[in-house]
Amino acid sequence: MRSKILLYFFLIIIFFSCKKKDSTAVENITQVNNRISTPKILSEKPIQSFKLLGKFNYRNDTTFAKVPSSYSFKNIYVQKVVLDSFIKMTNAAEKEGVSFKIVSGTRNFDEQKRIWERKWKRNNTSDSVSNALQILKYSSMPSTSRHHWGTDIDLNNLNNSYFDKGKGLKEYNWLVNNAHKFGFFQPYTSKKSGRTGYNEEKWHWSFKPLSSHYLNVYNDSISYKDITGFVGSAVAKDIDVIKKYVKGIEY
Ligand SMILES: [Zn+2]
Numbered sequence: 001m002r003s004k005i006l007l008y009f010f011l012i013i014i015f016f017s018c019k020k021k022d023s024t025a026v027e028n029i030t031q032v033n034n035r036i037s038t039p040k041i042l043s044e045k046p047i048q049s050f051k052l053l054g055k056f057n058y059r060n061d062t063t064f065a066k067v068p069s070s071y072s073f074k075n076i077y078v079q080k081v082v083l084d085s086f087i088k089m090t091n092a093a094e095k096e097g098v099s100f101k102i103v104s105g106t107r108n109f110d111e112q113k114r115i116w117e118r119k120w121k122r123n124n125t126s127d128s129v130s131n132a133l134q135i136l137k138y139s140s141m142p143s144t145s146r147h148h149w150g151t152d153i154d155l156n157n158l159n160n161s162y163f164d165k166g167k168g169l170k171e172y173n174w175l176v177n178n179a180h181k182f183g184f185f186q187p188y189t190s191k192k193s194g195r196t197g198y199n200e201e202k203w204h205w206s207f208k209p210l211s212s213h214y215l216n217v218y219n220d221s222i223s224y225k226d227i228t229g230f231v232g233s234a235v236a237k238d239i240d241v242i243k244k245y246v247k248g249i250e251y
Contacts, residue, residue: 047217053226054109054148064150067102076105079150082207086153089182098174103203104147104154112142113230120231128235136245137199142230143222144246146187151211153184154203163202172202183209187249197248212251219247 050056058064058077065083067076071090078086090100107115119135132141146152156171157163163172179185185208188201227236236242 047214049221049226052148052214052218052222053143054107054112054145055143056108058106058108058150061150064106067105071100072102072105076102077150078102078105078153079207079210081210082151082153085182085184085207089179089184092178092182093171093174096174098171100155100171100175102153102155103158105152106150107145107147109142109148109229112140112145112148115139116142117231128232129238132232132235132239136197136239136241138201140198140245141227141233141236141241143227144236144241146206146211146214146246146249149211149214151214152187152204152206154201155205156203158203160200160202175205179205183207185251187211187251195248196244198245206249206251208251215246215249215251222246 059066063079064077065080067078067083067086071083071087086100086102093099116135116139119139120131123131123134125131125134135141140147155175157168162168175184175186184205186202186204187206188198188204189195190200222242224237224242227233227241
C-alpha cells in the first residue's frame with residue numbers, strides 16, 4: 001500500500017513537471033512571435049483585383065484616411081497604416097530640422113486616366129508606342145500605377161533638381177538615411193544599376209510592408225487583359241509595361 005502511494009506520488013510529480021515544461025515552451029514561442037514584427041496589415045490577403053487596378057473610390061474605403069492639411073498640400077488620401085508611419089517619420093525628421101509634406105498620394109484609375117490622356121493628346125504623335133514611351137518616363141499607365149494602392153507617396157517637390165542642393169538635398173539625405181526605419185523606400189532610383197521603367201524620382205517613397213504585398217498579388221493576378229479602358233491601352237503589351245514598369249521594382 002505504501003509503495004502504491006509512493007508510486008502515485010511520483011506519477012503526480014512527473015505529470016506536473018511535464019506540464020510545466022510544456023507551458024514554458026509555449027511561452028517561449030509566444031515571446032519569439034511577439035518579437036517578429038508580423039504586420040497585421042498583411043492579413044488583408046487576398047487583395048481584390050479592382051483595388052490593384054485602381055478601380056475603386058479610396059475616399060469611401062475604410063482602410064484609407066485623409067492626410068491632415070498640416071502634412072499635405074491638398075486633399076490627399078493614403079492607407080491609414082501608411083499615414084501613421086509617415087507622421088512618425090516627419091515628426092522624427094522635424095527634430096533634426098527637416099520636414100515633409102505629401103504632394104501626392106493615392107490616385108485611382110479615373111484620375112490616372114485623366115493624367116495619361118492629357119499627356120497623350122499633348123504629345124500629338126501618330127506613333128502610339130513612342131507616345132506611350134514618352135509619357136512613361138515619369139507617368140504611369142492607368143492600372144499599372146503604385147499610386148493606386150495607397151502605399152506610395154510623393155514628398156515635397158516633383159523635380160529631382162530640387163533635391164540636389166540646399167534644403168532639398170538635406171531632406172533627401174535624411175530620407176536616404178532614415179526612411180527605412182519607418183518602412184519607406186525609394187522605388188525609382190537611378191537607372192545606372194540597370195533598372196527598367198520610370199526615370200529616377202527622388203520624391204517618390206513607398207511603404208514596403210504594404211507595397212511588397214500588393215506587388216506580389218499584382219504579379220500573381222494581373223495580366224494584359226486587365227490593362228484596358230483608356231486611349232493607348234492597346235500598346236501596353238507591345239511595350240511590356242507590366243514586366244518593365246511594375247515588376248521593374250523588387251518590392
Ligand atoms: Zn509618385
